[in-house]
Amino acid sequence: MSAAASMVASPQLKSVRARGRRSGPMRTESEVRSFVVVTDEPEAVGGTDTAPTPMELIAGAVNGCLGVVVETVAGELDLTLQALEISSHAHMDVRGFLGTAEVSPHFRDYLLAITVEIDGDEESHEQLRRLSEKRCPAVNLVRDAGVDLVLEWRFGPGES
């Protein structure tokens, strides 16, 4: 088998680990390499409101993940990224978590608004959009979970 063929055939696995323990009411601290990831809940839900909720953290991670992919793909297309804003706005039906109705406990809908300040023409922007949506791990996690996901892209010229 040629090197190229074997590269297509064999997975290149990357390990993702987080070791967590309860550190207070509704609060979890997870060790991730040298970092600590904390989640908590608002006081109304029984937490101490010292950190984002888990699903808020996932929304932040989706922003960051798409950011990495947009920057990577822009580099491949020889585009110069000037600025990037990515915002998530999702809704959950809390009856799933509460166990009071037979509905999905996670995101019911998910809007991603992306503003890219970059050079290049319309065709290269379309390529950037298409490849980024296809290759982003977190975006595809949400999409594959059957969430009603909408991505709104806005491209503008960077400052020259």
Added chain:
Amino acid sequence: MSAAASMVASPQLKSVRARGRRSGPMRTESEVRSFVVVTDEPEAVGGTDTAPTPMELIAGAVNGCLGVVVETVAGELDLTLQALEISSHAHMDVRGFLGTAEVSPHFRDYLLAITVEIDGDEESHEQLRRLSEKRCPAVNLVRDAGVDLVLEWRFGPGES
């Protein structure tokens, strides 16, 4: 329609928001209520390694989300939670992100190891397990995305 019936029929939507912007190479800062969620990449990937990667953050969020649900369900079952450890170990095939093979860019497999120190008998532990897996938003997000997800539960008595 009775109040109870309308509660079953109407979604109770909770909004999840995160407003992000690029704040350095491969780095994103998201505002989530009064918190800031940061993701970055190791230097080998072009980041500055100041924060977990987005998918590591999701792993930490999955730990924390299951923690909230276990604590909530334990309360409903009148069980007394003494300690809780939840760890994630997942693998991604990076060819999906790189665009070098037609594979999913997100988790290929995902192991969750849960150790619960709690009172109660085997039957109540089984109920705790079943209801927590069913009602956890993040666990179901991963499961619904078609990831090969395994949950390993271990129950032990709390310190008396």
